[in-house]
Amino acid sequence: xxxxxxxxxxxxxxxxxxxxxxxxxxxxxxxxxxxxxxxxxxxxxxxxxxxxxxxxxxxxxxxxxxxxxxxxxxxxxxxxxxxxxxxxxxxxxxxxxxxxxxxxxxxxxxxxxxxxxxxxxxxxxxxxxxxxxxxxxxxxxxxxxxxxxxxxxxxxxxxxxxxxxxxxxxxxxxxxxxxxxxxxxxxxxxxxxxxxxxxxxxxxxxxxxxxxxxxxxxxxxxxxxxxxxxxxxxxxxxxxxxxxxxxxxxxxxxxxxxxxxxxxxxxxxxxxxxxxxxxxxxxxxxxxxxxxxxxxxxxxxxxxxxxxxxxxxxxxxxxxxxxxxxxxxxxxxxxxxxxxxxxxxxxxxxxxxxxxxxxxxxxxxxxxxxxxxxxxxxxxxxxxxxx
Amino acid sequence: xxxxxxxxxxxxxxxxxxxxxxxxxxxxxxxxxxxxxxxxxxxxxxxxxxxxxxxxxxxxxxxxxxxxxxxxxxxxxxxxxxxxxxxxxxxxxxxxxxxxxxxxxxxxxxxxxxxxxxxxxxxxxxxxxxxxxxxxxxxxxxxxxxxxxxxxxxxxxxxxxxxxxxxxxxxxxxxxxxxxxxxxxxxxxxxxxxxxxxxxxxxxxxxxxxxxxxxxxxxxxxxxxxxxxxxxxxxxxxxxxxxxxxxxxxxxxxxxxxxxxxxxxxxxxxxxxxxxxxxxxxxxxxxxxxxxxxxxxxxxxxxxxxxxxxxxxxxxxxxxxxxxxxxxxxxxxxxxxxxxxxxxxxxxxxxxxxxxxxxxxxxxxxxxxxxxxxxxxxxxxxxxx
Numbered sequence: 001x002x003x004x005x006x007x008x009x010x011x012x013x014x015x016x017x018x019x020x021x022x023x024x025x026x027x028x029x030x031x032x033x034x035x036x037x038x039x040x041x042x043x044x045x046x047x048x049x050x051x052x053x054x055x056x057x058x059x060x061x062x063x064x065x066x067x068x069x070x071x072x073x074x075x076x077x078x079x080x081x082x083x084x085x086x087x088x089x090x091x092x093x094x095x096x097x098x099x100x101x102x103x104x105x106x107x108x109x110x111x112x113x114x115x116x117x118x119x120x121x122x123x124x125x126x127x128x129x130x131x132x133x134x135x136x137x138x139x140x141x142x143x144x145x146x147x148x149x150x151x152x153x154x155x156x157x158x159x160x161x162x163x164x165x166x167x168x169x170x171x172x173x174x175x176x177x178x179x180x181x182x183x184x185x186x187x188x189x190x191x192x193x194x195x196x197x198x199x200x201x202x203x204x205x206x207x208x209x210x211x212x213x214x215x216x217x218x219x220x221x222x223x224x225x226x227x228x229x230x231x232x233x234x235x236x237x238x239x240x241x242x243x244x245x246x247x248x249x250x251x252x253x254x255x256x257x258x259x260x261x262x263x264x265x266x267x268x269x270x271x272x273x274x275x276x277x278x279x280x281x282x283x284x285x286x287x288x289x290x291x292x293x294x295x296x297x298x299x300x301x302x303x304x305x306x307x308x309x310x311x312x313x314x315x316x317x318x319x320x321x322x323x324x325x326x327x328x329x330x331x332x333x334x335x336x337x338x339x340x341x342x343x344x345x346x347x348x349x350x351x352x353x354x355x356x357x358x359x360x361x362x363x364x365x366x367x368x369x370x371x372x373x374x375x376x377x378x379x380x381x382x383x384x385x386x387x
Numbered sequence: 388x389x390x391x392x393x394x395x396x397x398x399x400x401x402x403x404x405x406x407x408x409x410x411x412x413x414x415x416x417x418x419x420x421x422x423x424x425x426x427x428x429x430x431x432x433x434x435x436x437x438x439x440x441x442x443x444x445x446x447x448x449x450x451x452x453x454x455x456x457x458x459x460x461x462x463x464x465x466x467x468x469x470x471x472x473x474x475x476x477x478x479x480x481x482x483x484x485x486x487x488x489x490x491x492x493x494x495x496x497x498x499x500x501x502x503x504x505x506x507x508x509x510x511x512x513x514x515x516x517x518x519x520x521x522x523x524x525x526x527x528x529x530x531x532x533x534x535x536x537x538x539x540x541x542x543x544x545x546x547x548x549x550x551x552x553x554x555x556x557x558x559x560x561x562x563x564x565x566x567x568x569x570x571x572x573x574x575x576x577x578x579x580x581x582x583x584x585x586x587x588x589x590x591x592x593x594x595x596x597x598x599x600x601x602x603x604x605x606x607x608x609x610x611x612x613x614x615x616x617x618x619x620x621x622x623x624x625x626x627x628x629x630x631x632x633x634x635x636x637x638x639x640x641x642x643x644x645x646x647x648x649x650x651x652x653x654x655x656x657x658x659x660x661x662x663x664x665x666x667x668x669x670x671x672x673x674x675x676x677x678x679x680x681x682x683x684x685x686x687x688x689x690x691x692x693x694x695x696x697x698x699x700x701x702x703x704x705x706x707x708x709x710x711x712x713x714x715x716x717x718x719x720x721x722x723x724x725x726x727x728x729x730x731x732x733x734x735x736x737x738x739x740x741x742x743x744x745x746x747x748x749x750x751x752x753x754x755x756x757x758x759x760x761x762x763x764x765x766x767x768x769x770x771x772x
Contacts (some may be wrong), residue, residue: 009611010454010532013452013454013455014455014458016475017452017458017480021476021757025471026475026476027467028470031467034465034467034756035462035467038461038462038467039458040466040474046765047718047765048718048719049718049719049721050579050718050721050722050761050764050765052722052725053722053725053757053761054758054761054762056726057754057755057757057758058754058758059756059762060750060754061750061751061754061755063750064747064748064750064751064754065747065751067743067745067747068747068748071744072744073420080671107452107505122614160727192523192624193453195453195482197453197454197457201454222583231756243637263395264495272449272451272483272485273451273482274485277459277487277490281490281493283493299508299512300505300508300512301505301508301509301512302505302506302507303505304501304502304504304505304508305502305509306500306505307498307501307504308497308499308500308501308502308503308504309498309502309506309646310498311494311495311497311501311647312494312495312498312499312502312555312559312562313498314494315491315494315495315554315555315558316495316496316555317493318487318491318494319491319553319554319555322487322753329484332483332484333484333485333486333487334476334484334485334487334488334489335486335488335491336486336488337478337486337489338479338484338486338488338758351610351729352496352561352607352610352733353561353606353608353610353611353612353613353614353675354605354610356561356565356611359595
């Protein structure tokens with residue numbers, strides 16, 4: 001990453017934090033202005049809506065240019081290399097000379113350069129029978145994503161690099177073991193990298209993105225359902241599975257499915273890392289669903305009511321416990337919003353209601369359908385056409 | 388005097404020992420003051436290439452936001468933050484004070500969804516055993532318990548944004564509303580009091596939800612009320628319901644446009660009358676989404692009316708983009724308008740192009756033109772602000 005890009009990245013981190021402090025009412029507008037002057041920004045940034053539009057239109061323009069050249073019978077190999085080099089050059093110019101950051105267009109060209117590079121490599125190494133060397137391409141893609149992420153500081157490349165590494169490992173016969181070993185090997189370095197002061201904020205975010213992928217891969221490798229389905233024993237993720245489900249080591253996966261989320265929750269609390277806490281909660285829910293799949297302790301409605309009631313009760317009790325502490329906090333955790341949570345929640349809140357909306361009434365057909373009661377399908381306004 | 392060293396000595400660490408923390412708080416943070424920003428010939432502010440580089444050699448753990456953790460003491464020394472502010476901000480930046488506000492709300496929302504789903508299965512699997520009256524009464528009692536809790540914890544009514552009294556308030560209210568609506572729908576389905584006019588119970592549910600949303604200041608319930616109203620008019624705006632698109636005939640489209648316009652007008656009214664102004668974005672965004680999606684749906688069909696839909700889509704997009712930029716500075720609305728214009732123009736032009744190469748040339752040149760226009764608009768906005 002260029003030094004000026006890294007400096008701007010660090011400065012923007014402080015600027016973004018000060019904007020969150022201001023929106024939370026911790027500092028006034030005058031102080032915000034002073035902080036923004038103290039940490040100036042020399043990048044061309046755009047509003048999020050413009051960023052989305054620029055990203056989309058850049059993708060459409062590049063895809064159309066590629067299609068036009070292909071229709072004009074430009075050789076595919078040359079075209080792919082031309083497209084890859086062109087995208088790389090465009091990204092460099094935008095991030096370097098034009099000083100663009102989070103501006104949509106340079107992110108689109110960066111992703112396109114990755115995609116075209118992989119396609120170009122695939123074209124070069126395609127064998128006579130028309131098959132692609134997938135294992136090699138996955139390794140190459142992992143390296144390219146890591147280099148792109150390092151150079152341009154886009155966090156999505158962190159996740160892409162990790163995904164490609166695990167895809168490459170899935171072609172080995174000992175894929176499951178190699179997934180676990182690889183995940184455990186990179187876990188500590190990624191945890192350190194995601195908070196390392198040496199790294200630029202965008203590199204730390206890339207490490208976070210890679211960390212999420214690695215934890216998901218680790219969970220998948222030890223998950224009982226994935227083990228029984230032989231997800232990693234197929235030679236490739238999409239290949240057929242002909243093995244038996246009663247293979248040795250099944251009990252280890254039962255333990256793994258239960259223990260990994262607990263470890264993540266404990267790690268999140270101990271290391272004070274929100275990312276680990278969130279992953280622990282999400283994977284914990286996945287483990288509970290797995291438990292319900294294998295062990296029918298009660299009818300589904302009891303399980304749903306009990307787990308829903310437990311979730312509400314835990315939320316309420318945890319809130320009361322934290323709020324009753326000195327200063328509304330206990331052990332460094334608070335149930336109050338700090339900076340930025342409130343404004344994000346306002347956007348999400350509107351979507352929450354919509355997600356529970358009822359189905360439509362059938363226009364012009366007022367005949368009443370029969371009761372279905374399909375597990376909360378009636379939940380929204382309470383009255384869909386299916387109720 | 389800002390006493391960052393004293394602050395360091397007084398702080399305690401939860402994850403690591405105090406001695407480590409003291410070391411970490413040493414006032415050795417490099418600041419941009421060492422590397423003042425310069426202005427280049429084009430007048431743009433430039434950061435020195437060396438800025439932050441002394442800090443980047445620092446390997447001590449500075450928490451989850453190391454750059455912010457470095458900046459806070461510097462801002463305190465500059466007099467921009469008080470000691471109390473700096474202490475709290477520093478704790479947050481270092482991860483010593485974490486908020487689980489979002490996690491708690493997610494947990495409560497998940498709980499509400501699970502309970503609602505559980506009630507659905509309870510009714511289906513125990514209908515014969517319990518009987519319809521017992522089920523209706525049971526769900527009603529559960530809803531009443533939720534509303535009783537809400538009544539006890541509610542803040543006094545205000546037309547402005549009310550402060551939240553409890554992290555679970557919105558979710559218990561949502562649960563009560565969902566259970567009451569489910570009960571209403573169940574009664575309607577089993578006992579048929581409205582007969583062939585059964586969809587009207589959706590209007591009643593929507594109006595009741597609106598009243599509850601206003602009384603208890605809940606955006607979640609307000610958005611549910613809007614989508615229930617749309618459902619009454621035969622329009623499903625649920626993210627989970629995909630029935631809208633495949634059989635979206637002219638009647639459903641016109642109903643959706645009507646609902647959308649009504650929601651936008653409701654938003655205007657809320658702002659003009661200064662009544663629950665913070666509900667206006669929900670109303671406006673849902674309304675405009677309905678209008679544009681309906682117009683796009685009509686434009687993409689092969690029906691004879693596609694030309695009219697396309698023309699209105701382009702005009703609506705132009706109007707929305709211009710209005711959102713010049714009057715409200717709402718950039719998401721601008722984006723929606725710009726996309727509507729592009730879609731409408733492409734729908735109007737592309738079918739008349741025979742050659743595939745020409746089609747892609749159209750997308751190539753119009754996309755490049757759109758990028759240039761967006762950059763120009765953004766620059767103009769920056770200058771004007």
